[in-house]
Amino acid sequence: MLSPEILKKLTKFDTPTICNVIELFDVIPRNRGYMDGRVKCNFPEFPPVIGYACTASFRSDAPPKGGDAYGSIQKQLEQFAALPGPAMVVFQDLDDPPAAAVFGEVMCSTYQAFGAAGLVTNGGGRDLEQVRALKFSVFTGSTICSHGYCHMLHLGLPVRVGGLMVNQGDLLHGDANGVAAIPPDIAAEVADVAEEFIAAEDIVMKYVKAPGAKSITEYDKLRKEFQAAAAALGKRVSRKK
Template identity: 25%
Template sequence: MTDRNIQRASELDTATLSDALDRHGLNGQCYRIKPRSTDFRMTGRAWTLLYGPAGSPAGTVGDYIDDVAPGSVVVLDNGGRDNATVWGDILTEIAHAKGIAGTVIDGINRDVALSLKLGYPIYSRDNWMRTGKDRVQVEATGVPVNIGDVRVCPGDLLRGDADGVVVIPKEHEDKVLATAEEIQRAEDAIRESVRGGMTLREAREKHRYHQLQTRAAQ
């Protein structure tokens, strides 16, 4: 069955979705989570995993990729750690072959070259080569996680582009997408009005641009 809201989100950029989230008073902009390439684009529903410090003996960093459905976004909460990676080239190759939409990490990844070669979208805090093996371990899958100070629940809608990642909570996605589409139409109309000779001030007033940025009454 086609997921219409994934298609709708894929036609909007993260800046527009960010404005729509703000209008509804929702925190969905993942702070400091960036694409490893500005060419990357990603849209899909969250498949979540939580990491914690390794015990003694250490647990595994996980062989979960077999369980992730095509079209999903792998969302890995590594607590923002920048001293050990939880994603590398084997996972990239398998995820790409399975048709997984992309990977988002509150932490770092390695083996960037293969993700660039394959065009597989990875969004993270940074990249570095040191493994997470014996440093972190899987705590749970399919649970709410934190990505860039944003709560992500399984099934939430994620959109990534050159500016970063936004998360749209599943229970709010219809109204957020509708607002984002409204903002996009207004911005398109403003550009057309300016091209037709109107000043930016006039165009914004005509199309009620500043009202679109105002938080809606709850």
């Protein structure tokens, strides 16, 4: 279980940096572990957010007919308590294309009141100005004004959102750039290594951002220094696996 301090530390870094650091551990392929461009951050001005996936499926294109597959927001909220930290609500909209909004102000206010950090869906959202005022992070595939025949299904089961398979309890990190999953067994180390990785990047960044003319020769030298520092960092963390 990760401490609140570690979770807070992970939110100090943007999601691309988190992805860069995860690559150092070589535990998943570099083209896996994150959502694709179909899922976008609605409020890119918000800081990074982190939480544990609370999954559900969703439909809104036809009235629900009942049955064991159907869930409720009450049952969904009950699942928050079983997570090791703040929930990140994750909905897979099964309608193709999405027919109506997965969430609005009422749902987001409710999730926030019960401790959720944010919401992610391949479907649509609405009441975006009101949700922005809540300072509640949401990531969506579209914006749709009506809720249609909204109903949730399959609480707590795996879902696929933005090309990423998400399981109940997965640790998700998101910001203006998108959403990524952090493997839980390296999450604490990712939090520690991220600052060192940024320091390695600064070898190049300080040079290219400084005023004055630039030398390709000097740039190439510094770029190789960065690559060597990143490689050394990668060897160090890989030996811990």
